[in-house]
Amino acid sequence: MIKERRVLLKKDFHIIDTARFRLRMDNKEREIMGKKDLAFSAKYNSAHTKAYHEKHSASIGRRLSNWREQQISAKVLEMAGDPEVVLDLPCGAGRFWPLLAQKKNREILAADNSEDMLRVAQSVHPAHLLSRIQMFQTSAFQIDIEDGRVDHIFCMRLMHHITQPEDRIAILREFFRVTRETVAVSLWVDGNFKAFKRKRLEARRTHKKYRNRIVIERSAAEREFTTAGLDVRGHFDFMKYYAMWRIYILQKRT
Numbered sequence: 513m514i515k516e517r518r519v520l521l522k523k524d525f526h527i528i529d530t531a532r533f534r535l536r537m538d539n540k541e542r543e544i545m546g547k548k549d550l551a552f553s554a555k556y557n558s559a560h561t562k563a564y565h566e567k568h569s570a571s572i573g574r575r576l577s578n579w580r581e582q583q584i585s586a587k588v589l590e591m592a593g594d595p596e597v598v599l600d601l602p603c604g605a606g607r608f609w610p611l612l613a614q615k616k617n618r619e620i621l622a623a624d625n626s627e628d629m630l631r632v633a634q635s636v637h638p639a640h641l642l643s644r645i646q647m648f649q650t651s652a653f654q655i656d657i658e659d660g661r662v663d664h665i666f667c668m669r670l671m672h673h674i675t676q677p678e679d680r681i682a683i684l685r686e687f688f689r690v691t692r693e694t695v696a697v698s699l700w701v702d703g704n705f706k707a708f709k710r711k712r713l714e715a716r717r718t719h720k721k722y723r724n725r726i727v728i729e730r731s732a733a734e735r736e737f738t739t740a741g742l743d744v745r746g747h748f749d750f751m752k753y754y755a756m757w758r759i760y761i762l763q764k765r766t
């Protein structure tokens with residue numbers, strides 16, 4: 513019965529082994545997932561990338577929200593034990609590089625699926641900061657570095673775009689493979705005013721099939737972490753009971 517279910521689910525990329533959770537994908541599965549083309553990923557072309565970078569300083573509201581995210585991220589790094597080797601994925605335009613580089617001897621790897629995004633990142637930061645960053649293009653589904661290469665993966669604003677649970681689990685299992693210690697992921701969660709409002713709005717939008725961003729139930733997100741072999745060490749909310757953003761700090765299970 514279990515065997516039958518596994519074969520069936522595997523066909524649809526549901527690659528969770530329910531009998532005993534498999535924590536890593538084999539190479540074939542990684543290759544398939546690495547080629548996964550999500551509609552949202554295609555959005556980050558040259559026309560959009562510069563605008564994405566500028567968006568965070570466009571208005572007082574955006575600047576405040578960026579400030580709060582940076583403030584929480586500093587606490588995240590502290591909770592993660594001030595890691596020495598960090599992978600920023602997806603790095604986008606490198607919004608968090610000044611923060612990551614505050615620790616003098618930290619090795620910083622930064623990757624994104626979009627070459628255009630990496631080009632923007634390279635053009636907006638000063639040379640002394642860029643000299644600290646090892647940039648490369650890769651997909652979060654198949655990260656192009658060896659097992660256990662980093663102490664910490666810093667993953668901001670990716671998961672709320674990943675609408676299918678099996679895709680999120682595939683990414684989390686890649687994180688499990690690549691990190692030695694911890695992972696931080698930000699996502700939109702339920703249990704707050706904004707999520708409640710969004711749910712009502714979505715219920716009214718019956719014509720719209722494609723969803724670019726989603727709210728994930730906290731219980732579901734935490735189950736997905738466990739499935740991938742990552743245990744919750746703690747979390748920070750952007751604004752408790754009001755905003756949807758939450759950052760989880762996850763510990764690799766040994």
Ligand SMILES: C[S@@+](CC[C@H](N)C(=O)[O-])C[C@H]1O[C@@H](n2cnc3c(N)ncnc32)[C@H](O)[C@@H]1O
Pocket residue numbers: 550552553556601602603604605606607623624625626629650651652653667668669670
């Ligand atoms: C909303 S931006 C967040 C960037 C950055 N973390 C930040 O907070 O400023 C999402 C990023 O995900 C990247 N991306 C999309 N699909 C990806 C994938 N499959 N693997 C890695 N990065 C991806 C995009 O190119 C884009 O830079």
